[in-house]
Amino acid sequence: MDYDGILQTFPKEIKFFIAVFVVVLSIGFFTGLSFVRQTEATTPDGVEENYLGNEADEYANVMKFKKGDREMLTIVHTHILSMSLIFFLLGGLVWLTKFPKEWKLFLTIEPFISVLLTFGGIYLMWKGITWFKYVIVFSGILMTLTFTFSAMLVVKQCLYPRKVQA
Template identity: 60%
Template sequence: MNFNGCISTFPKEVKLLIGAFLVVLSVGYFTGVSFVYETTENTPQGIHENYLGNEEDLEAQVMKFKKPKREIITIIHTHILSMSVIFFLLGGLVSLTSLKPTIKKILMLEPLTSVLLTFGGIYFMWSGWSFMKYVVMVSGILMSTSFICSVIVIFFQLFKNNKAI
């Protein structure tokens, strides 16, 4: 069965539902991105300090402590589960667009890979592999870029049908 480009042929109500879902999903996603900025300032050092603390820095503006194992496992568990569902749904919608198959595969699989690299990287960094803060940062950037590209592509293809909504 060929699903290529069928998103533009959906009934008006379904298109509105998908559009509303994408708006609400984007608000939630970027609220999370804003929280990441507040806690890490989007820097490798900020990522490191957020999970491993900064007790040795006597001039730190805000004192942070290493997160306990239970908290790290809870963070990783909840984020991997919820973000895998988010990117599964988004990937399903991307699969219905008329993009080239290679671009579709990238937009569908990259964010799932980045979820594992980001949150696995947090665990390994917390376990002592300090260089993983760079993996966490790069994979987080790639995940957000994929999210933005997917939402934009879906919106454009959702409303490209000749029948205006």
């Protein structure tokens, strides 16, 4: 079955539906990132402080405490489940675009690896492997870049399709 570029052949109403879905999904995704920015967890040290606390820092502007067992399991559990669904849905749409297969493979597999590295890394850092804070930041950035590119690719091909040869 040839699915490369099939998105462009969908009726315009279906393409509009898909584009609106991806835009709303993106708003949700980037709202989550703004929350990360609010907690100052965009740097390796900020990530560590957000999950392990800063009680020892007598000059801290905002006192943060180490997250508890239940809170950590809830964070990891909900994020891995929800992000897996987000990237599954977006990845399915990416496979329907007209784009090189190797790039589609990267754009659809990498986010799952980044989800595991980011949220599994948060858990491992919380358990004491603090150097994972660098992996968390790197994988989080890569996950955001692949989401952004994938979403833009799908929306662009829904709203501005190339002429498909009959």
